[in-house]
Amino acid sequence: MGEELLRVVNVKKRFGRVEALKGVSFNMNKGEVVGLVGDNGAGKSTLAKIIIGYLRPDEGEIYFEGKKVRWSSPLEARSAGIEMVYQDLALVDVMSVARNFFLGREPVKGKGLQLLDFKRMNEECMRTLSDIGIKIRSPHVMVSSLSGGERQAVAVARAVYFKAKLVILDEPTANLSVREALRVLELVKELKARGISSIFITHNIYHVYEVADKFVILDKGSKIAEYYKEGVTPQEIIETIKYGKPVAEVIKG
Ligand SMILES: Nc1ncnc2c1ncn2[C@@H]1O[C@H](COP(=O)(O)OP(=O)(O)OP(=O)(O)O)[C@@H](O)[C@H]1O
Ligand SMILES: [Mg+2]
Structure with a gap:
């Protein structure tokens, strides 16, 4: 059992009539890489923005290093050690x-x-x-x-330099060439080697499968499955997303 880094408890977020998050809970340990996956509109970016303090949850709690936190801004989350790498917004x-x-x-x-x-x-x-x-x-x-991959690299290097404890990457390999995407995956491994945890959000299950220790799968604002890598294949993750329920239940009918 590792030491807990982040715990998200029953987080809800609504935008007008859209329930973007309907009570999501998950936790991760220090040094772990979590793949946060799910279809378009599942709530992945919303959850990331809540963890980084860019949005406030309507309900629920966030614990970081065992302490309950209520970030008033991304700056506050950043000084506590959480960095976010956005596809386009990362750099000026x-x-x-x-x-x-x-x-x-x-x-x-x-x-x-x-x-x-x-x-x-x-x-x-x-x-x-x-x-x-x-x-x-x-x-x-x-x-x-800079190319897309180089931008990601600068943002990741920045997280390393400022001793981030958790780096959230939202679609870091989207729009990248095959070789550049592989480079970004290497960066995530580099973070892990330095003991820095990450949450990797992507639509590319094969990319995230290569680097993640576990997977949290969202569907329409709810967590529908959570798998450790040892217990799941990329195909099963894809099927869980496709059918909106865990593979075991799909097999049971
Ligand atoms: N600022 C906002 N105002 C209104 N609705 C929003 C806002 N942000 C997100 N939503 C809605 O909340 C839901 C979840 O969006 P979110 O961006 O978190 O999904 P996602 O899983 O990141 O999807 P994608 O894979 O397409 O990036 C969607 O229905 C989206 O339209
Ligand atoms: Mg998104």
């Missing part, structure tokens, strides 16, 4: 890699009038990227010129 296009890396958390130098420590930002950003096996030409490269 018109800024360099190094600026994005430190965005909102820039090191300063000097007494009295404090100046951003650009030298340190450039060096530490490049060092962290290279630590996780990513080569980017220079810290001055504009993010707008």
Whole structure:
């Protein structure tokens, strides 16, 4: 039994007449990778946004490292160690890699009038990227010129540098080439090797199967199944999503 990192208890969220989450509970241990899967509109992104403090639940509780939390903003969740990597929103296009890396958390130098420590930002950003096996030409490269996979890499490196405990990746491999998607999967493994947990949201069951320890399957706002990797095949996960119920029940008829 590992040590519990996150516990989500009976979380409900409604948008007007849409019940996006109808009372979802799950937990994960430190170092685990959870694949959060389900069809379009299942509630995956809504749940992620609640965990990161971007949305507040209508009901239910979140426990992080054993303590009940009520984030008032993503900033608060971030300082507690939860980072989110969004497909497009992760980085600011018109800024360099190094600026994005430190965005909102820039090191300063000097007494009295404090100046951003650009030298340190450039060096530490490049060092962290290279630590996780990513080569980017220079810290001055504009993010707008990076590929989708490289953007994910910068966001993941940032989570590593700032010692995140939990990284949530929402569709990190969507719109990526085969090779780039594989690179992102390697990044998730790299996080795990460093003891950083992640929640991986995707429609690509084969991608998530490769990196996740367990799977939480949502359907129309409810958790319909939770499987440990040892107990399930990718095909069974796909069937659970397709039929909206666990495979065993499908087989029983
Ligand atoms: N801000 C919002 N306002 C109104 N409805 C919303 C909002 N966000 C989500 N919803 C609705 O809540 C439900 C769950 O949406 P959510 O984005 O969490 O699903 P998802 O599982 O991430 O889907 P996808 O795989 O398509 O990304 C959907 O019916 C969606 O239309
Ligand atoms: Mg989504």
